[in-house]
Amino acid sequence: MSALVELSGLEKTYATRTGDVHALSAVDLDISKGEFVAIVGPSGCGKTTLLKILAGLEDHTAGTASIGGHPIRTGNGDVGMVFQKATLLPWQDIAANVLLPLSLRRRPTSQDREKAAALLRMTDLEGFARKRPHELSGGMQQRAAICRALVHKPSLLLMDEPFGALDAMTRDSLNVEVNRIWRETGTTAVLITHSISEAVFLAERIFVMSARPGRIVDEITVPFDRERSLDLLGDPEFAALTSRIRTHFEVTHA
Amino acid sequence: MVGALAVLAVVLILWQILPGALNVPRYVIPPLSEVLVALTDPVAFPRYVQNAAATMTEVGLGLLIGVVLGLALAITLTQLPRVYGIVFPYIVAIESIPKVAIAPLFVIWFGFGLPSKVVVVVLLAFFPVLVNTIHGLRNVDRDLINLFRVNGASRMQIQVRLMIPAAMPQIFSGLELAVANAMIGAIVAEFVGAQQGLGVLILQAQGRMETPAVFALLIILSALGIFLNLFVRLARKWIITWERT
Incomplete structure (x- = not known):
C-alpha cells in the first residue's frame, strides 16, 4: 500500500517566555491510504501538536510532512477535522x-x-x-x-479526542459508529486520544507517544478484523494489548 | 408579568393618595393626578413632543455613529494584536472616566446646538459597544477558528461568517448599555447648555418650581428609554435565535 501521510524526522519547538519547549522530537510516521491510525499518549506529549501539523494549522521546525506526496498546506481542503467539542x-x-x-x-x-x-x-x-x-x-x-x-x-479524517466530552455509554456507541463510518467511507483516519481502550478498539495501528519531548516510543499493529463490536472489549487479546500500551506510560512516568 | 403590573398599580395609587394624606407640599411631590394634568396639558403637550423629538434626534444620531465606530474599532483592534496590546490599557483608562463630565468642554468646542449633544452621546454609546464587542470577538472558540482555517476560509469569511455572528450576544449586551448611556448623555448635555430638548424643559420647569411638569417630563423620558431598551431586546431575540432563555 502506498503511504498517504509521510512524516519523517519531524521536529517542533515552541518559543515561550520561559524558554524553548521541545514539543516533538524525531517523529517518523507513515499512514497508508484507508488506514485507521491512533496516536495515544499522556497530556502534554505533543499529540495535539502533531495533529495540528497534519491539519496544516501549525508549522514544524524541522523534518518533512506530506499528504499525498505534497507538503502540507493550510486550507487545501484535504483534511476533515473533528474536535473534542462538536463546534x-x-x-x-x-x-x-x-x-x-x-x-x-x-x-x-x-x-x-x-x-x-x-x-x-x-x-x-x-x-x-x-x-x-x-x-x-x-x-x-x-x-x-x-x-x-x-x-x-477529504483524504484524511483527523479526530482530536472526539468523544472526550461525552459520557461513557455515548462514547461506546459512538466508537462503534466511527468504526462503521470508517468502513463505509473508506476514509483514512487519524485518532488522537488518551484513552488506550478507545485506541485499541478503533485503530489498525497505534503509535504510542511519550512526553517532553514528544516522540514515538512504540508502534502496535492491532490484529482484529476491520469490523469491530463492543464484544471486543471483553476479548483477552484486547486486554493484553491495552496493558501492553499501559506499561509504556508506567515506564515513562517512573 | 401580572405581579409586576400589580406592583405598578399599587405604586400609582400610593402616589395619588400619600402626598395629600401626609401633607407633602405640592412643589415637593405632587399627586399623580396633577402630574397627569401637566402631562396632557393641551398647551404644553405639543412642546413636549417637539422637544422630545429634538432629544431623540440627538440620541439616535449619537447612537448610530457611536455604535458603528465601536463595532468598526473592535473588529479592527482584534485583528491587530500588537496595536490592541498598546491601545487596550487606554481604552480601560478612558472607560473608567465619568465621560459626562466632559460635556461642558464639548459645549465650548461645538456650541449650544445639535453637534455638542451628538458628540456626548457618541462618546457614551461608543465605549460599551467597543468593550463588549472586543470581549465577544476574543472569546470565539479557537477550534471553530481552526475549523474555518482548515477549510481554507479567507480572513473576510472568518470575520463575516464566524466572528461577528459568534460575538452577537456580547454585541447586544453592549448595545443595551449604549442605549441607556445615550439617554443619559443627551439629557446631561442639554442640562449643560442647549436651546431645546427634554433636558431644557426640565430645567425651565424646575426654574419656575413647576414640579408636576418636571414629573411629567420624567415620565416621557422614562417611556422613551423603556421603548428604546425594548426595541434592542426585541432585535436581540429576533437576530440571536439560538440563544436559550
Missing part, C-alpha cells in the same frame, strides 16, 4: 453546518446537498437536518460534526 455553528441548522467545508469554497450544489443528506442518513440524523445544534444531544452533535468532517471527501 457546530449555533445560528445555522444541522444541514448548513454539515455543508460548511463546501460552502466556504463555493455555493453548494444539489449533489453537495445530497452528499450531506446521505451522511446524515448514515449517522441516523436524517430527521434533524433542519434542527439547530442546541436541539440535539451531545452525542448527536458530535455525529453531525463527523458528517461535516467528511462532506468534502
Whole structure:
C-alpha cells in the first residue's frame, strides 16, 4: 500500500517566555491510504501538536510532512477535522453546518446537498437536518460534526479526542459508529486520544507517544478484523494489548 | 408579568393618595393626578413632543455613529494584536472616566446646538459597544477558528461568517448599555447648555418650581428609554435565535 501521510524526522519547538519547549522530537510516521491510525499518549506529549501539523494549522521546525506526496498546506481542503467539542455553528441548522467545508469554497450544489443528506442518513440524523445544534444531544452533535468532517471527501479524517466530552455509554456507541463510518467511507483516519481502550478498539495501528519531548516510543499493529463490536472489549487479546500500551506510560512516568 | 403590573398599580395609587394624606407640599411631590394634568396639558403637550423629538434626534444620531465606530474599532483592534496590546490599557483608562463630565468642554468646542449633544452621546454609546464587542470577538472558540482555517476560509469569511455572528450576544449586551448611556448623555448635555430638548424643559420647569411638569417630563423620558431598551431586546431575540432563555 502506498503511504498517504509521510512524516519523517519531524521536529517542533515552541518559543515561550520561559524558554524553548521541545514539543516533538524525531517523529517518523507513515499512514497508508484507508488506514485507521491512533496516536495515544499522556497530556502534554505533543499529540495535539502533531495533529495540528497534519491539519496544516501549525508549522514544524524541522523534518518533512506530506499528504499525498505534497507538503502540507493550510486550507487545501484535504483534511476533515473533528474536535473534542462538536463546534457546530449555533445560528445555522444541522444541514448548513454539515455543508460548511463546501460552502466556504463555493455555493453548494444539489449533489453537495445530497452528499450531506446521505451522511446524515448514515449517522441516523436524517430527521434533524433542519434542527439547530442546541436541539440535539451531545452525542448527536458530535455525529453531525463527523458528517461535516467528511462532506468534502477529504483524504484524511483527523479526530482530536472526539468523544472526550461525552459520557461513557455515548462514547461506546459512538466508537462503534466511527468504526462503521470508517468502513463505509473508506476514509483514512487519524485518532488522537488518551484513552488506550478507545485506541485499541478503533485503530489498525497505534503509535504510542511519550512526553517532553514528544516522540514515538512504540508502534502496535492491532490484529482484529476491520469490523469491530463492543464484544471486543471483553476479548483477552484486547486486554493484553491495552496493558501492553499501559506499561509504556508506567515506564515513562517512573 | 401580572405581579409586576400589580406592583405598578399599587405604586400609582400610593402616589395619588400619600402626598395629600401626609401633607407633602405640592412643589415637593405632587399627586399623580396633577402630574397627569401637566402631562396632557393641551398647551404644553405639543412642546413636549417637539422637544422630545429634538432629544431623540440627538440620541439616535449619537447612537448610530457611536455604535458603528465601536463595532468598526473592535473588529479592527482584534485583528491587530500588537496595536490592541498598546491601545487596550487606554481604552480601560478612558472607560473608567465619568465621560459626562466632559460635556461642558464639548459645549465650548461645538456650541449650544445639535453637534455638542451628538458628540456626548457618541462618546457614551461608543465605549460599551467597543468593550463588549472586543470581549465577544476574543472569546470565539479557537477550534471553530481552526475549523474555518482548515477549510481554507479567507480572513473576510472568518470575520463575516464566524466572528461577528459568534460575538452577537456580547454585541447586544453592549448595545443595551449604549442605549441607556445615550439617554443619559443627551439629557446631561442639554442640562449643560442647549436651546431645546427634554433636558431644557426640565430645567425651565424646575426654574419656575413647576414640579408636576418636571414629573411629567420624567415620565416621557422614562417611556422613551423603556421603548428604546425594548426595541434592542426585541432585535436581540429576533437576530440571536439560538440563544436559550
